[in-house]
Amino acid sequence: MALPVKLDSTSRTLADLGVSLPDRITALFADLRAEFDREAVGVRDESSWRVFRDAWLGRKSGVLTRVSDNWLKPATPALKRAVGAALNELRAHVEATVQARRTALDDLAAQVAAGRDRVDLSLPGVHRPVGSAHLITQTFREIERIFLSLGYSVVEGPEIETPYYNFEALNIPEHHPARDTMDTFYIAPPPVGAAPPGLLLRTHTSPMQIHTMETQQPPVRIIVPGKVYRRDNPDATHSFMFHQIEGLAVDTDITFCDFKGTIDYLVKQFFGPTVRTRLRPSYFPFTEPSAEVDASCTACDGAGCRVCKFSGWIELFGAGMVDPAVYGFVNYDAKRLSGFAFGLGIDRFAMLKYGMHDIQVLFQNDARFLRQFR
Numbered sequence: 589m590a591l592p593v594k595l596d597s598t599s600r601t602l603a604d605l606g607v608s609l610p611d612r613i614t615a616l617f618a619d620l621r622a623e624f625d626r627e628a629v630g631v632r633d634e635s636s637w638r639v640f641r642d643a644w645l646g647r648k649s650g651v652l653t654r655v656s657d658n659w660l661k662p663a664t665p666a667l668k669r670a671v672g673a674a675l676n677e678l679r680a681h682v683e684a685t686v687q688a689r690r691t692a693l694d695d696l697a698a699q700v701a702a703g704r705d706r707v708d709l710s711l712p713g714v715h716r717p718v719g720s721a722h723l724i725t726q727t728f729r730e731i732e733r734i735f736l737s738l739g740y741s742v743v744e745g746p747e748i749e750t751p752y753y754n755f756e757a758l759n760i761p762e763h764h765p766a767r768d769t770m771d772t773f774y775i776a777p778p779p780v781g782a783a784p785p786g787l788l789l790r791t792h793t794s795p796m797q798i799h800t801m802e803t804q805q806p807p808v809r810i811i812v813p814g815k816v817y818r819r820d821n822p823d824a825t826h827s828f829m830f831h832q833i834e835g836l837a838v839d840t841d842i843t844f845c846d847f848k849g850t851i852d853y854l855v856k857q858f859f860g861p862t863v864r865t866r867l868r869p870s871y872f873p874f875t876e877p878s879a880e881v882d883a884s885c886t887a888c889d890g891a892g893c894r895v896c897k898f899s900g901w902i903e904l905f906g907a908g909m910v911d912p913a914v915y916g917f918v919n920y921d922a923k924r925l926s927g928f929a930f931g932l933g934i935d936r937f938a939m940l941k942y943g944m945h946d947i948q949v950l951f952q953n954d955a956r957f958l959r960q961f962r
């Protein structure tokens with residue numbers, strides 16, 4: 589704070605100021621006090637308060653020190669009493685005011701802080717929505733539970749496969765027409781010179797039948813949930829990526845009855861106890877005999893409707909007894925062993941159960957759709 593012109597008077601003696609009578613003392617001190625009060629009003633924060641305090645109370649060169657040094661000490665005996673009394677009075681006022689300004693600033697700061705840190709318990713809480721498993725995941729889990737209760741194990745396998753596991757070892761040789769229905773995405777071969785890896789995205793979960801039998805001796809009872817890929821254009825019933833669960837049971841005495849009973853149990857557990865199943869002859873290179881598993885229509889209970897195209901039945905999935913040729917690829921004894929296998933589409937199961945007509949809604953991540961299945 590620059591020294592105001594008025595206060596220049598405190599740098600000079602009373603004699604220099606031409607003051608020789610006590611009544612001029614009162615006016616001099618009144619001027620000082622007025623200047624002090626004016627400055628006190630300007631103190632708005634801690635740093636200006638410090639400057640203000642030092643300007644008036646600083647021991648070495650504060651206004652009060654200068655008054656004491658320049659006015660009081662050299663004063664004539666006739667003025668000394670009056671100057672001393674006025675200085676004491678001014679000092680009391682200055683000290684009290686400086687302290688009061690500080691208290692006021694502290695109170696203000698405390699108020700500001702209190703306002704800033706205040707917690708309003710009447711405000712509504714922060715809503716943190718809890719997510720839930722996607723319908724596909726839920727359907728996987730539901731079917732896994734059914735098979736776990738039958739003593740099956742859940743295994744998973746790679747989505748990138750070699751043609752051997754995806755086709756050859758499943759008794760689908762190169763140029764076999766079954767490959768046409770399973771066109772897939774091939775992973776680009778490396779630059780010329782390196783050996784072509786022949787990698788592809790698996791078209792079904794069936795390769796895990798081979799991986800499992802290569803590494804495990806019978807009895808085998810597994811299911812394989814996972815993603816599969818086909819080079820299909822997306823529409824209401826096709827997607828280039830969808831989901832399957834493969835099943836495989838191999839042992840020394842597994843019969844077609846075991847196969848039928850297991851399939852029927854699965855369908856009744858998943859779709860409801862009143863749903864009936866039937867098997868239709870079919871063809872898969874890795875099963876013999878092969879079957880399509882149909883269920884009585886979940887929409888009309890077999891009476892016939894648009895969903896089942898008025899046949900009363902809905903095609904569910906493919907299955908069959910493991911073709912002995914497959915055992916040859918994994919060094920299993922085809923004379924001693926038998927088994928069944930099946931491969932079902934999870935997306936299809938979910939769509940049938942919940943009456944959906946477009947597979948694409950499962951992959952669009954529209955929360956309004958997904959929320960229905962929490």
Ligand code: DAH
Pocket residue numbers: 791792793794834835872874875905906907908928929930931932
């Ligand atoms: N892998 C076949 C597909 O994706 C489905 C299938 C049919 C799997 C019969 C099987 C089976 O295990 O026995 O079209």
